[in-house]
Amino acid sequence: MLAKVSSFGLKGIDGFPVEVETDITNGLPHFDVVGLADTAIKEAKERVRSAIRNSGYEYPIKRITINLAPADVKKEGALYDLSMAVAIISLNKDSKLKNVEDYCYLGELSLDGQVKKVKGVLPILISARKLGYKKFIIPFDNAIEASFIEGIDVFPVKSLTECIDFLEGKAELEKVKVGNYQKEIIAHTAVLDFCHVKGQERAKRALEIAAAGGHNVIMIGPPGSGKSMLAKCFPSILPDMTFEEALETTKIHSVAGELDLKKGILAIRPFRSPHHTASTVSLTGGGNGSKAGEISLAHNGVLFLDEMPEYSRHTIETLRQPLEDGVITVARANSTITYPANFMLIASMNPCPCGNFGSKLKECTCTPNQIHKYLAKLSGPIMDRIDIHIEVDNVTYDDLKNGKEEEKSSSIKARVDKARDIQLKRFKNTKIYYNSKMGVAKTKEFCKLDKNSDDLLRMAFEKLKLSARAHDRILRVARTIADLEGEENILPQHIAEAISYRSLDRKYWG
Numbered sequence: 001m002l003a004k005v006s007s008f009g010l011k012g013i014d015g016f017p018v019e020v021e022t023d024i025t026n027g028l029p030h031f032d033v034v035g036l037a038d039t040a041i042k043e044a045k046e047r048v049r050s051a052i053r054n055s056g057y058e059y060p061i062k063r064i065t066i067n068l069a070p071a072d073v074k075k076e077g078a079l080y081d082l083s084m085a086v087a088i089i090s091l092n093k094d095s096k097l098k099n100v101e102d103y104c105y106l107g108e109l110s111l112d113g114q115v116k117k118v119k120g121v122l123p124i125l126i127s128a129r130k131l132g133y134k135k136f137i138i139p140f141d142n143a144i145e146a147s148f149i150e151g152i153d154v155f156p157v158k159s160l161t162e163c164i165d166f167l168e169g170k171a172e173l174e175k176v177k178v179g180n181y182q183k184e185i186i187a188h189t190a191v192l193d194f195c196h197v198k199g200q201e202r203a204k205r206a207l208e209i210a211a212a213g214g215h216n217v218i219m220i221g222p223p224g225s226g227k228s229m230l231a232k233c234f235p236s237i238l239p240d241m242t243f244e245e246a247l248e249t250t251k252i253h254s255v256a257g258e259l260d261l262k263k264g265i266l267a268i269r270p271f272r273s274p275h276h277t278a279s280t281v282s283l284t285g286g287g288n289g290s291k292a293g294e295i296s297l298a299h300n301g302v303l304f305l306d307e308m309p310e311y312s313r314h315t316i317e318t319l320r321q322p323l324e325d326g327v328i329t330v331a332r333a334n335s336t337i338t339y340p341a342n343f344m345l346i347a348s349m350n351p352c353p354c355g356n357f358g359s360k361l362k363e364c365t366c367t368p369n370q371i372h373k374y375l376a377k378l379s380g381p382i383m384d385r386i387d388i389h390i391e392v393d394n395v396t397y398d399d400l401k402n403g404k405e406e407e408k409s410s411s412i413k414a415r416v417d418k419a420r421d422i423q424l425k426r427f428k429n430t431k432i433y434y435n436s437k438m439g440v441a442k443t444k445e446f447c448k449l450d451k452n453s454d455d456l457l458r459m460a461f462e463k464l465k466l467s468a469r470a471h472d473r474i475l476r477v478a479r480t481i482a483d484l485e486g487e488e489n490i491l492p493q494h495i496a497e498a499i500s501y502r503s504l505d506r507k508y509w510g
């Protein structure tokens with residue numbers, strides 16, 4: 001007797017259909033799972049057997065063989081449990097199950113027959129919908145996550161019994177209602193607001209430009225000058241994520257098991273701040289299970305590397321490729337997986353071991369050699385990929401205590417939003433959303449300079465010994481500054497300001 005039940009597997013952040021072919025024959029009692037299954041799946045037999053028995057269904061004392069097709073693709077995790085149990089129960093000789101093949105089943109089983117949450121429900125449903133699958137039975141705990149996908153019928157279940165009762169027509173299941181993404185955005189309130197940061201006008205301005213054009217930033221300055229504080233305020237001025245962006249980001253978090261299942265979708269841009277002791281693999285992804293790393297979890301949001309020179313040199317260098325391409329490819333047993341990794345890098349650092357080199361208020365006690373060694377931890381190619389460098393010095397007592405009201409994040413964000421709108425129009429019908437992502441051709445097209453601006457840039461290029469990459473990045477930053485002012489053309493003052501954000505190249509690394 002043979003049954004075929006539909007389920008789905010995960011490769012990276014995409015789902016692929018898996019046919020759970022179940023064959024029960026007479027013979028010595030035995031349960032075998034074939035089809036490139038990992039250990040979690042091999043252990044499914046114990047869970048499936050106990051769950052069926054403890055839910056009060058008959059478990060056949062026969063030879064059970066389950067093939068997960070296609071057999072040549074590696075399958076991982078416990079999400080096939082439910083489909084296996086349904087297949088086995090459907091083969092009981094007095095089974096009353098109807099329309100089993102109409103549904104796609106996802107879910108892990110506990111020994112007592114509860115259906116437990118699984119990772120990757122959102123990406124699976126998105127892939128399945130594309131392939132024309134319409135009806136799904138999934139774990140109750142994943143219901144909110146599933147609610148953001150329109151055009152399919154999703155039935156959440158808490159237990160195997162609920163699922164079987166439904167398939168026998170004994171009980172109804174309530175379909176998941178479509179979720180409201182806008183409500184999720186509004187429900188969120190920013191934690192840290194720029195109005196609490198006194199002074200630091202230049203740093204705030206630079207972060208505003210970064211938010212508007214999606215530029216990478218490094219802040220350099222003595223300890224206690226507020227670098228970490230500024231970085232933590234940064235998400236409060238980022239534009240809201242579009243629904244498409246939110247789905248893209250949520251996919252990654254769902255697969256990594258990092259999604260808050262009570263919310264079901266990431267409505268705010270992620271802000272990831274891995275500690276400097278974190279391994280390279282935890283940052284970039286890969287390793288056991290080819291998991292997504294921090295840089296992918298930061299997709300469409302911010303990766304904050306506090307005290308960047310403290311990270312291992314190897315870790316920092318690995319960021320070069322994703323910083324350029326917006327994706328990262330990690331090795332898997334016999335294939336590779338590509339994860340999106342389109343993040344904004346916000347980095348901070350002290351300028352030297354004691355932290356006071358370059359400060360107007362404090363004396364540096366380091367030798368030139370020490371300073372040089374410290375800065376050399378960030379290589380030229382990495383600095384090249386950071387569009388905006390800013391010095392942050394300690395606030396003065398007057399700035400701290402002047403009682404002046406600082407601008408709120410919401411009004412900075414309004415300007416950022418406006419500049420982003422201009423960019424969205426500019427890049428309509430392309431895969432680009434903001435200036436920092438312009439390639440060579442687009443940079444040429446949209447960053448034309450008049451004679452004066454060009455002279456300025458030439459001077460800086462020669463004096464600062466800039467690379468071609470840095471040259472293009474200055475143009476893109478200038479484009480963003482012009483957008484913030486609503487200027488169609490890049491003017492000399494825009495180029496001048498953009499150049500000023502590269503002057504650290506000379507001061508510290510020159």
Ligand SMILES: Nc1ncnc2c1ncn2[C@@H]1O[C@H](COP(=O)(O)OP(=O)(O)O)[C@@H](O)[C@H]1O
Binds near residue numbers: 199228348
């Ligand atoms: N400009 C500022 N306005 C208000 N408070 C500040 C400012 N700069 C620093 N602080 C205070 O000093 C603390 C330490 O700043 P922090 O961001 O950790 O500095 P850094 O990361 O540069 O070492 C902050 O938590 C904040 O309380």
Ligand SMILES: [Mg+2]
Binds near residue numbers: 224229306348
């Ligand atoms: Mg800090």
